[in-house]
Amino acid sequence: MQTKFLLDESQMPKYWYNLQADFPEPLPAVLHPGTQQPVGPSDLEPLFPMELIQQEVTTEREIEIPQPVRDVYQLWRPAPLYRAHRLEKALGTPAKIFYKYEGVSPAGSHKPNTAIPQAFYNQQAGIRTLTTETGAGQWGTSLSFAGSLFDIDVTVFQVRVSYDQKPYRRAVMETYGAKCVPSPSELTEFGRKVLADNPDHTGSLGIAISEAVELAVQDPNTKYALGSVLNHVLLHQSVIGLEAMQQMEMADCWPDVIVGCTGGGSNFAGIAFPFMGHALRGGEKSRIVAVEPSACPTLTRGKYAYDYGDTAHMTPLTKMHTLGSGFTPPGFHAGGLRYHGMAPMVSHAKELGLFDAVSYTQKECFEAGVLFARNEGIVPAPEANHAVKGAIEEALRCKREGKDEVILFNLCGHGHFDMAAYTAYFAGELSDHEYDDQELAMALSGLPSVSA
Numbered sequence: 001m002q003t004k005f006l007l008d009e010s011q012m013p014k015y016w017y018n019l020q021a022d023f024p025e026p027l028p029a030v031l032h033p034g035t036q037q038p039v040g041p042s043d044l045e046p047l048f049p050m051e052l053i054q055q056e057v058t059t060e061r062e063i064e065i066p067q068p069v070r071d072v073y074q075l076w077r078p079a080p081l082y083r084a085h086r087l088e089k090a091l092g093t094p095a096k097i098f099y100k101y102e103g104v105s106p107a108g109s110h111k112p113n114t115a116i117p118q119a120f121y122n123q124q125a126g127i128r129t130l131t132t133e134t135g136a137g138q139w140g141t142s143l144s145f146a147g148s149l150f151d152i153d154v155t156v157f158q159v160r161v162s163y164d165q166k167p168y169r170r171a172v173m174e175t176y177g178a179k180c181v182p183s184p185s186e187l188t189e190f191g192r193k194v195l196a197d198n199p200d201h202t203g204s205l206g207i208a209i210s211e212a213v214e215l216a217v218q219d220p221n222t223k224y225a226l227g228s229v230l231n232h233v234l235l236h237q238s239v240i241g242l243e244a245m246q247q248m249e250m251a252d253c254w255p256d257v258i259v260g261c262t263g264g265g266s267n268f269a270g271i272a273f274p275f276m277g278h279a280l281r282g283g284e285k286s287r288i289v290a291v292e293p294s295a296c297p298t299l300t301r302g303k304y305a306y307d308y309g310d311t312a313h314m315t316p317l318t319k320m321h322t323l324g325s326g327f328t329p330p331g332f333h334a335g336g337l338r339y340h341g342m343a344p345m346v347s348h349a350k351e352l353g354l355f356d357a358v359s360y361t362q363k364e365c366f367e368a369g370v371l372f373a374r375n376e377g378i379v380p381a382p383e384a385n386h387a388v389k390g391a392i393e394e395a396l397r398c399k400r401e402g403k404d405e406v407i408l409f410n411l412c413g414h415g416h417f418d419m420a421a422y423t424a425y426f427a428g429e430l431s432d433h434e435y436d437d438q439e440l441a442m443a444l445s446g447l448p449s450v451s452a
């Protein structure tokens with residue numbers, strides 16, 4: 001009964017996979033926030049180096065992973081694939097459950113898969129400083145780690161609620177040499193404006209992005225890095241699914257169902273897109289399920305419309321599932337899933353019917369995570385608990401239907417810095433936010449009117 005499916009370093013992917021090559025219809029254009037005309041590379045230049053801008057728009061299927069990036073990936077990649085024998089037994093399911101574990105990275109999640117190439121391309125372009133936002137702290141940690149390896153200063157705006165909940169995340173970022181600032185902050189004009197309106201603002205990813213972008217556009221030696229949502233981020237995360245494909249073959253199985261959690265969509269895309277592309281090219285088809293929190297139900301209750309990526313409306317307009325850029329999700333314990341929008345590529349795939357989306361409340365996700373930890377040993381990040389919950393629900397369905405389907409899910413990070421959330425769960429202090437239609441309609445009423 002094999003438990004771990006391990007690849008040799010020589011089997012690590014040498015190319016990232018780009019789903020844009022296999023979409024039956026192209027992605028809708030990205031629009032300039034001022035003119036509402038399609039953006040060109042020069043519009044994005046204040047924010048990103050040209051190599052990443054090109055990766056944003058390319059429809060090439062395979063993009064070579066530069067050798068210096070692969071050298072760093074080798075610190076933890078290829079990441080293991082596990083068969084969850086004990087969880088299967090605990091559930092009494094005939095299903096076979098596999099999970100790809102991304103928590104083996106130095107930062108504890110999938111986020112370094114894109115932090116490393118982003119730092120690399122910025123270093124190649126002569127950039128000295130990167131600014132960014134972080135929700136859970138996983139992305140800020142990852143970019144801080146990447147900055148330390150590629151000699152780039154990093155300033156991280158950490159969403160206030162997460163900054164307060166997780167002081168040790170900040171300590172890790174500082175250990176890597178980064179500066180970590182709670183957002184909203186006094187450091188930017190937009191942060192000062194938000195604080196003037198509400199000095200106790202708990203922050204949001206949308207606000208933190210606005211602050212990071214504001215600093216980046218003021219200095220030609222500073223650029224901005226985003227930990228999710230953008231096409232190039234999803235491209236970098238494809239290493240997860242590309243490895244998992246090889247590992248499923250080692251296990252002599254192919255997934256009937258693939259499950260991932262969605263905040264901005266990057267870890268979900270990482271595991272799912274290579275399989276989606278395989279099916280679009282005529283290969284075996286897997287059913288794919290995205291799991292999001294009921295308190296931030298972007299895919300299940302949001303609108304597919306043009307919207308801004310940030311609260312101050314400095315970013316381009318992209319067509320995506322959104323709850324409205326003014327939406328501040330409640331301070332629940334999966335900080336990485338508190339984003340008002342969704343990756344345009346994930347949204348496009350949803351519109352094309354390439355996957356299903358479901359939502360769960362935080363308490364049922366913690367319950368799933370605790371069951372997982374007590375059987376498989378790994379304590380998942382609260383974000384990853386959503387994927388665990390989704391996989392368990394699929395396994396229980398298989399039990400009811402007497403099916404021995406193969407379920408693959410992405411365990412995108414460990415929860416070692418999230419233990420305060422687990423303590424709150426055990427103390428019965430967590431509440432499930434019921435999202436009311438009126439609140440949702442109000443947030444959506446602020447969507448920009450776009451003629452495209």
Ligand SMILES: Cc1ncc(COP(=O)(O)O)c(C=O)c1O
Nearest residue numbers: 138228263264265266267336413
């Ligand atoms: C562990 C973990 N999982 C998931 C996410 C959500 O992001 P994404 O949907 O881009 O994977 C985050 C974001 O911070 C995270 O830290």
